Each structure stands twice: as structure tokens, then as C-alpha cells.
Amino acid sequence: MSLAGARLVSYHSENDGAAFVNLVALPDQEAGAGVAERSVAPMRGHTDGASLPFPSEFMAGGEEQSPAPDLLVLVGLRNPSGTMTRLTSVSSVLRTLTDEQYDALQGPWFDIKAQRTFVNGRTRVGAPLLSLVEPRHGNSMRFSHSSVRVSHDAPPLAREALDAFSAALPGLYTDVVVGAGDICLVHNRQVIHGRAAPGPGVGGHTRWLLRTYGWMSDTTGNQRPGDPAHLHL
Numbered sequence: 117m118s119l120a121g122a123r124l125v126s127y128h129s130e131n132d133g134a135a136f137v138n139l140v141a142l143p144d145q146e147a148g149a150g151v152a153e154r155s156v157a158p159m160r161g162h163t164d165g166a167s168l169p170f171p172s173e174f175m176a177g178g179e180e181q182s183p184a185p186d187l188l189v190l191v192g193l194r195n196p197s198g199t200m201t202r203l204t205s206v207s208s209v210l211r212t213l214t215d216e217q218y219d220a221l222q223g224p225w226f227d228i229k230a231q232r233t234f235v236n237g238r239t240r241v242g243a244p245l246l247s248l249v250e251p252r253h254g255n256s257m258r259f260s261h262s263s264v265r266v267s268h269d270a271p272p273l274a275r276e277a278l279d280a281f282s283a284a285l286p287g288l289y290t291d292v293v294v295g296a297g298d299i300c301l302v303h304n305r306q307v308i309h310g311r312a313a314p315g316p317g318v319g320g321h322t323r324w325l326l327r328t329y330g331w332m333s334d335t336t337g338n339q340r341p342g343d344p345a346h347l348h349l
């Protein structure tokens with residue numbers, strides 16, 4: 117993390133603030149059918165914590181929750197079947213859009229539901245998906261196929277832009293196998309990530325990654341007094 121100029125961050129509202137989370141196939145009996153099913157399913161492209169503020173929004177004040185992670189860190193423990201992590205740069209997707217679509221993604225036209233793993237997560241309403249004003253972060257995107265909808269008062273161009281962005285993604289991924297001992301750092305605003313299906317089976321030799329998040333040095337969040345340095349609201 118420090119080689120990347122970053123520090124570890126976790127959120128009270130996700131996994132009880134755990135700094136490291138197991139991405140591993142979960143058994144029905146322990147996790148419940150829905151969670152168990154998702155743990156072995158493919159994930160379409162997204163950024164993590166998409167409903168959380170951009171750093172610029174947090175700095176402007178009035179935000180309860182801390183900014184979304186700058187970095188997603190995947191640590192491979194085992195991946196014998198070579199399940200692929202799928203990555204594409206936001207800029208390569210944006211290049212396929214018209215200027216009007218690109219502008220529309222920066223408008224307050226989108227509602228973003230909280231990621232399932234965040235408890236009591238609020239929907240962000242009437243917000244942009246693309247920000248060009250994040251310090252040191254260039255084109256900054258938040259996105260999820262399932263959690264982003266156009267707001268009711270959005271112009272047709274907003275839907276067109278969202279549809280175009282979503283449709284361009286599948287053709288642009290680079291597949292990376294995060295194997296045992298690999299550490300994959302993903303810029304969570306400049307890169308869209310997803311994965312192929314880890315496939316059936318629990319335990320034994322099935323895929324197991326650890327996931328953690330990072331912030332770059334100039335990103336700040338909301339802390340409770342007495343909490344460990346990495347833990348934020």
C-alpha cells in the first residue's frame with residue numbers, strides 16, 4: 117500500500133469495518149442462499165462503493181459517509197481454476213462516447229443505490245457518474261450496472277449516455293488471473309472491475325482472494341474518535 121502512496125481504509129457500514137474481507141465461495145448454510153449464490157457468480161463491471169461521495173463532494177461538506185475507496189486491492193490466496201478478474205480503463209470506455217454523452221455523465225442525472233455489502237446505505241440521488249475535478253485522479257467514474265439508474269427528471273441524453281457506457285464495457289475488458297501470491301491494485305475510479313464466475317464448490321481448492329481498500333494520501337474521510345486509523349464512516 118505504501119509503495120502505491122496509499123493507506124488502508126475500511127468502512128463501519130461494510131463488513132463491520134473489517135480491514136480485510138474474504139472473497140471466497142460461501143456455503144448456503146452459513147451465508148444464506150442469496151449470498152452463497154452471489155459468491156460463486158460472475159460480477160459485471162462496477163466500481164466499489166459507487167454510492168459513496170467523490171472526494172470533491174466530501175470536501176464540499178454535508179456528506180455523512182466518507183469517500184469511496186481510491187484503490188481496490190485484491191490479494192490472491194488461491195485460484196487454481198484461473199478465474200479471471202476483468203478490468204478496463206474508464207478512459208477507454210469514455211472514448212467510445214460522443215461529446216454530448218460524455219458531458220451528460222457529468223450532470224446531476226443519476227441515482228446510485230448503495231452496494232449490497234453496505235448496511236443502511238443511502239441511495240445517492242441526482243448525482244453525476246463522472247467527475248473531472250478529483251485531485252490527482254483524472255477522469256473519475258463511479259458505476260454499477262445494477263445500482264445506477266437515471267433520475268426521473270434526467271434528459272434523454274443521460275439515459276443514452278448510461279446505455280452507451282454500459283454497452284461498451286463487455287468488449288473492452290482485459291482479463292487478469294489473480295493467482296496465489298499476486299497482489300492486484302486497481303484504481304477504483306479510473307478502472308472498472310468485474311470477474312468471471314468462480315464456479316461451483318466451496319472450500320477445498322476453490323478460489324480465495326482477500327480484498328482491502330486504500331486511499332491516496334490526500335483523500336480524507338469521517339472518523340469517530342478512538343477508532344483505528346483505517347476505520348471510517
Ligand SMILES: O=C(O)CCC(=O)C(=O)O
Pocket residue numbers: 139159164190200201309310311325
Ligand atoms: O472476486 C473478484 O475478483 C472481485 C469481487 C468484487 O469486485 C467485489 O466483491 O466487489
Ligand SMILES: [Fe+2]
Pocket residue numbers: 162163164309
Ligand atoms: Fe468490486
